[in-house]
Amino acid sequence: MMTCIMLVNAERQQIASVAEQLAAMSHVSEVYSVSGQYDLVAVIQVSGPEALSALVTHALAAVNGIVRTETMLSLRTYRKQDLDTMFDIGTS
Structure with a gap:
């Protein structure tokens, strides 16, 4: 799975529609x-470069x-929950 971040500029009157x-x-x-x-x-999640290309171009x-x-x-x-787990020393 490939995660992508897309930054978008839209026409002012169509931001909500976009x-x-x-x-x-x-x-x-x-x-x-x-x-x-x-x-x-x-935030986009695709199977690979070909799927991203299809999404962007079509x-x-x-x-x-x-x-x-x-x-x-x-x-x-990096997620907070992952970081918390990595640095948890097992407090009981």
């Missing part, structure tokens, strides 16, 4: 409306209102 369309896609697990340089952040092309995207591939995941 977010809803992204959230409805099968490989998109979460969509966040954010402040800053980008309008939305989407599915996203059908979403009206997307101005620009930047996609980053996750190399490693």
Whole structure:
């Protein structure tokens, strides 16, 4: 499984619509409306590069209102629960 983070700029009037369309896609697990340089952040989970390519070139092309995207591939995941487990010395 490959996890990707997609940063999205959308047309101002269509941010909510773009977010809803992204959230409805099968490989998109979460969509966040954010402040800053980008309008939305989407968390994507695909089986591999071919699935990511299909999502970006076909599915996203059908979403009206997307101005620009930047996609980053996750190399490693760090979660609080994993870190807590790694550093737990077994207090009883």
